[in-house]
Amino acid sequence: MHSEEEETFQNELKTKCNSLHLLKNSNMTLFRWCKNRYRCFCCKETFLDPKLLKTHSIQHNLSEMSHIIGKRITPFYHKVDVSDLKCKICFTSIDNIDNLIEHLKDHNLEIDGRHLFVPYKLDSDILKCQMCSELYKSYVQLDKHMNTHYKNHICETCGKSFKTHEGLRDHAKRHKEKQHVCKKCDVVFSNYYRKRQHDIAHHNLKVGHVCPHCPETFNSYHNRLWHLVKVHNYEKPEFKCVTCEKVFYNNSLLRSHIRKYHLQERNVQCSVCNTKFFRKCDLTEHMKNHTKERKFVCTFCGKSFIWKKNLNIHLAIHNNVRRHVCNVCGKSFVQGTSLKYHIGRHHAKDGQTVS
Structure with a gap:
């Protein structure tokens, strides 16, 4: 038994040494994730931008x-950003940690066995898993997915795996039978997560994006960003x-703009008429032309429409909203077509037109 413990100790020590060799000879960046921000591995400084x-x-x-x-007595996995990974000895660019290990052999550095690093590339708005190339729109989604690749902590209740003990501990709380009562309306929930969803839906709970300077929280990155700018x-x-030269407030919107308007990307195709679209939501809107589904119904007369914008135009008739004004005589109309007819009949001789 003593020899087994000694062997385990030696293996764990070797794993830590391998990890330190990789750190010493590359520019990979250790980091933590705390309250929706990237946190320095060595101090408590936090950042919204992984480049900072x-x-x-x-x-x-x-x-x-x-x-x-x-x-730490036992090995513990640590997150590393391997964006723009380079060898510190010869400054060669390297794609991933496995290739770095192979490359270091050229410098007579043999790294044999495991290391303690979970690799991430944080240099893009679309994040790719470095193990299987799955794509994710947020760090939280990617981090959750990484549990499927690092199965060193297993839930005894459901068998789900986690890369860290903290992840397993937070997950285990979901299995505990405990009542969670809403303090505002006394509704009882079986777990904290259902209560939280209730608070978001019914009590306007702001979640997800925390201001680093004050207690304010926001339900979107965009809202937090403008709060930081204004306050x-x-x-x-x-x-x-x-x-x-069009300007955007984040890199993701700029990338989408370039792909849609300048590169003319059209990766989503209609199965009926083969028309191609940039986004899936554009295809969804287009499909209404084929299904003819009229789910927007006027509450005044029962007339139905395919598009919500057409319902809004129609409602102007019932509400007598006269937004179309003749710039010759000042007469106003509910619909643009009525204004065009009016100008054609009464002011055509004055050379007036409606665009």
């Missing part, structure tokens, strides 16, 4: 990281298209 985290992390040396990794004097982000 990478710049900040340079000030911490290997001995600090070695101390944190080594003080905390953050510089308004600007991402300019080099082709048409």
